[in-house]
Amino acid sequence: QSVLTQPPSASETPGQRVTISCSGSSSNIGSYPVNWYQLLPGAAPKLLIYASDQRPSGVPDRFSGSRSGTSASLAISGLQSEDEADYYCSAWDDSLSALVFGGGTKVTVL
Amino acid sequence: QVQLQESGPGLVKPSETLSLTCNVSGYSISDGYFWGWIRQPPGKGLEWLGHIYESGTTYFNPSLRSRLTLSVDTSKNQLSLKLSYVTAADTAVHYCARIARYCSGINCFRIDFWGQGTLVTVSS
Numbered sequence: 001q002s003v004l005t006q007p008p009s010a011s012e013t014p015g016q017r018v019t020i021s022c023s024g025s026s027s028n029i030g031s032y033p034v035n036w037y038q039l040l041p042g043a044a045p046k047l048l049i050y051a052s053d054q055r056p057s058g059v060p061d062r063f064s065g066s067r068s069g070t071s072a073s074l075a076i077s078g079l080q081s082e083d084e085a086d087y088y089c090s091a092w093d094d095s096l097s098a099l100v101f102g103g104g105t106k107v108t109v110l
Numbered sequence: 111q112v113q114l115q116e117s118g119p120g121l122v123k124p125s126e127t128l129s130l131t132c133n134v135s136g137y138s139i140s141d142g143y144f145w146g147w148i149r150q151p152p153g154k155g156l157e158w159l160g161h162i163y164e165s166g167t168t169y170f171n172p173s174l175r176s177r178l179t180l181s182v183d184t185s186k187n188q189l190s191l192k193l194s195y196v197t198a199a200d201t202a203v204h205y206c207a208r209i210a211r212y213c214s215g216i217n218c219f220r221i222d223f224w225g226q227g228t229l230v231t232v233s234s
Binding site (some may be wrong): 002032033038042043047087090092097100101104 | 114145155156157171212213216217219222224226227
């Protein structure tokens with residue numbers, strides 16, 4: 001059971017927008033910024049969003065993040081087949097004194 | 111470009127110590143940042159193990175603290191992980207990573223570069 005809660009899967013057709021939620025508590029998302037990671041099979045994981053809504057250099061602006069209260073979300077607009085991957089949210093948790101992750105969301109491009 | 115490559119035995123016996131090394135290229139460990147490890151058991155999500163600054167400051171996952179040793183070798187530009195008394199539950203793909211603290215005063219960390227990961231299986 002992960003500390004941060006994500007839906008196990010999400011899907012949409014190419015060109016559409018998909019949103020992934022990440023739910024936490026006051027000891028993690030409610031107090032700390034959220035990061036998002038993309039895991040593609042056979043590739044090194046990649047940082048997509050940090051500080052809840054900031055994109056590292058090189059990440060397309062199709063990817064966007066937001067945070068409100070104890071929840072965060074990642075949106076992928078203009079969905080492409082190459083976006084099929086697992087996505088994980090992460091934040092520091094004060095109660096656990098640990099960096100915690102969500103359970104991951106598998107995005108399928110229909 | 112920062113690159114990280116994990117190496118070590120792919121099979122470890124129960125109750126023994128899992129040892130992995132990560133070679134870093136494209137960046138000098140002694141120039142800053144934290145360096146750490148994350149794992150992913152088969153079919154499961156990511157789990158942070160811990161990270162270390164070259165000065166020795168460390169953050170450990172409390173659930174693994176008693177079994178985990180992290181170190182950096184700046185002369186070889188490597189980081190190492192040792193996890194003692196392993197069980198089948200420690201079977202996972204292990205990733206090494208460069209970790210940045212990107213805000214002051216609180217614990218906000220982002221994992222900005224990852225290795226490709228190496229599978230370690232615990233089995234007799």
